[in-house]
Amino acid sequence: MLIKTSTELSDSAVTPEAIYLQRRQFLQLGIAATASLLAPNIFAAANPFASATKSPLSTTEDLTPLDSVTSYNNFYEFGVEKTDPAQNAHTLITTPWTINVEGEVEKPGMISMDEILKNYPLEERIYRLRCVEGWSMVIPWLGFPLSHLLKAFKPNSRAKYVQFISVDRPEQMIGQKQKVFEFPYQEGLRIDEAMHPLTLLSVGLYGKVLPNQNGAPIRLVVPWKYGFKSIKSIVTIRLVEKQPLTSWQKAVPNEYGFYSNVNPEVDHPRWSQKKERRIGEFFKRKTLMFNGYADQVAALYNGMDLRKDY
Amino acid sequence: MFKPTLFVLCLFPIVWLLWRESMGQLGANPIEAMIRELGLWALRLLLLTLCVTPIRQLLQWHALIRVRRMLGLYCFFYAVSHVVSYLWLDQSFDVGDIINDIIKRPFITVGFLSFVLLIPLAITSSNRMIQRLGGKQWRQLHRLVYLIGILSVLHFWWMAESKSRLAEPWLYVVALAILLAMRIPLTRLFLKPPAR
Ligand code: HEM
Numbered sequence: 001m002l003i004k005t006s007t008e009l010s011d012s013a014v015t016p017e018a019i020y021l022q023r024r025q026f027l028q029l030g031i032a033a034t035a036s037l038l039a040p041n042i043f044a045a046a047n048p049f050a051s052a053t054k055s056p057l058s059t060t061e062d063l064t065p066l067d068s069v070t071s072y073n074n075f076y077e078f079g080v081e082k083t084d085p086a087q088n089a090h091t092l093i094t095t096p097w098t099i100n101v102e103g104e105v106e107k108p109g110m111i112s113m114d115e116i117l118k119n120y121p122l123e124e125r126i127y128r129l130r131c132v133e134g135w136s137m138v139i140p141w142l143g144f145p146l147s148h149l150l151k152a153f154k155p156n157s158r159a160k161y162v163q164f165i166s167v168d169r170p171e172q173m174i175g176q177k178q179k180v181f182e183f184p185y186q187e188g189l190r191i192d193e194a195m196h197p198l199t200l201l202s203v204g205l206y207g208k209v210l211p212n213q214n215g216a217p218i219r220l221v222v223p224w225k226y227g228f229k230s231i232k233s234i235v236t237i238r239l240v241e242k243q244p245l246t247s248w249q250k251a252v253p254n255e256y257g258f259y260s261n262v263n264p265e266v267d268h269p270r271w272s273q274k275k276e277r278r279i280g281e282f283f284k285r286k287t288l289m290f291n292g293y294a295d296q297v298a299a300l301y302n303g304m305d306l307r308k309d310y
Numbered sequence: 311m312f313k314p315t316l317f318v319l320c321l322f323p324i325v326w327l328l329w330r331e332s333m334g335q336l337g338a339n340p341i342e343a344m345i346r347e348l349g350l351w352a353l354r355l356l357l358l359t360l361c362v363t364p365i366r367q368l369l370q371w372h373a374l375i376r377v378r379r380m381l382g383l384y385c386f387f388y389a390v391s392h393v394v395s396y397l398w399l400d401q402s403f404d405v406g407d408i409i410n411d412i413i414k415r416p417f418i419t420v421g422f423l424s425f426v427l428l429i430p431l432a433i434t435s436s437n438r439m440i441q442r443l444g445g446k447q448w449r450q451l452h453r454l455v456y457l458i459g460i461l462s463v464l465h466f467w468w469m470a471e472s473k474s475r476l477a478e479p480w481l482y483v484v485a486l487a488i489l490l491a492m493r494i495p496l497t498r499l500f501l502k503p504p505a506r
Contacts (some may be wrong), residue, residue, distance in 0.1 A: 065340075068338035071337065072337065072338030073338060080475050081475065082337075082338070082339070135339060266416075267410075269414070270415045271414065272410055273410060274407065274413070275402075275404075275407075277339065277342075279339060280338075282341070283402055283443070284400075284401075284402060308422050
């Protein structure tokens with residue numbers, strides 16, 4: 001696995017304007033094509049999406065059909081109805097794209113999507129996704145562990161939490177323009193959650209570039225937490241000392257906590273979390289503790305009262 | 311021919327819904343789509359039922375009274391389908407969860423109340439029941455429909471409010487407000503057709 005050293009990173013952290021403009025011409029070809037055109041030197045595997053390796057962390061459950069995954073989304077930046085994002089998300093321009101990594105790190109800086117695709121080999125990870133509203137999907141993500149990226153920027157000893165911020169472009173996102181929610185969307189993880197091998201930065205699904213409605217060009221996937229923790233279209237990753245406030249904590253503090261781990265024993269104040277509808281199935285099924293990832297993640301919460309820290 | 315035509319027309323929404331369901335045209339979560347559409351038609355038929363008397367008075371179209379019971383029963387039919395889909399497909403008849411839902415979610419609480427109140431009205435809709443109750447008591451009982459209207463619109467409003475998507479419920483608030491206002495004696499005075 002390739003983890004860039006910090007010196008390498010600062011050299012290439014800021015991509016010159018000229019190259020950005022040049023890239024605009026490739027917009028319609030998509031990120032994958034763009035990346036392969038601009039990075040012909042990364043040997044045969046020019047298309048990182050095609051060369052993704054299968055991960056042993058994948059579930060073997062039946063996949064949710066692609067058209068369901070891309071037509072039933074909660075992405076308030078494009079409207080509050082599930083069908084809104086598929087209709088409205090095309091207006092977001094995702095190339096060029098950079099993520100700013102800042103805060104309690106030794107080497108703060110920017111990293112472009114092209115660099116990300118070049119530096120971090122992609123894996124296919126088939127994960128369950130459980131929405132807090134009581135439905136679920138099984139999605140074959142393409143991505144790489146968040147820890148790989150964080151380590152490259154060298155978090156310091158004060159980095160106890162990671163804050164994530166989504167893109168803020170009302171002119172490209174109709175839900176933001178209509179102010180249906182307080183934007184930009186913000187999320188957070190504890191540093192050990194962020195460093196956990198299951199925590200993924202995803203750039204694609206079903207073998208292709210991430211569709212805009214699913215959080216293009218890059219999003220978080222934390223499979224043992226409710227879906228809203230898996231923030232989409234990330235532009236800022238900030239390492240911080242104090243637990244950051246998330247958008248949903250700010251909006252409805254008594255209903256959404258910082259942790260938001262999938263937990264059938266702790267109901268949402270307004271509805272039960274014991275069951276879920278797997279999209280495509282007729283009847284509901286039982287929701288599993290930590291969305292079925294208890295073996296891998298339960299230890300993170302040893303000694304915590306998950307009723308209090310919901 | 312008016313009544314049989316209307317009878318068939320009122321069946322159309324559920325036939326169309328089931329047809330799309332069988333063709334897989336209800337989107338990624340067909341159950342949710344079905345529950346919602348059945349609820350919407352229950353409310354629409356409730357409001358249509360409430361249209362009968364004002365239209366009858368305004369247009370002096372007295373024969374219209376003959377379809378009022380049918381519209382009311384269709385409202386009940388769609389409400390039952392809506393509630394049964396919820397109890398069965400959404401909650402798998404899990405009594406504990408259902409009771410919890412009714413207690414904890416205000417929009418379900420008022421939907422439930424509205425449904426419970428619809429039941430006696432449906433039961434007393436036959437000619438025999440009208441006779442048994444006597445006209446005056448029957449009319450008094452059936453004034454519950456105004457409360458049911460308010461509760462149903464509130465059910466819709468509160469459901470939509472959590473997602474701040476109130477454009478559609480507004481429509482029903484306005485429609486219900488107009489229909490209720492027409493029941494106020496003072497309004498009726500103004501709406502009286504000119505004496506012939
Ligand atoms: C026990 C009684 C009832 C229960 C448990 C119930 C439950 C529900 C549920 C779960 C939804 C969907 C919420 C969602 O998808 O997020 C809904 C929506 C709705 N219900 Fe009910 N309901 C009841 C009675 C009624 C009655 C009596 C009416 C009308 C006469 C009604 C009209 C509606 C309407 C208009 C909607 C919204 C449809 C839309 O979103 O387009 N419901 N109800």
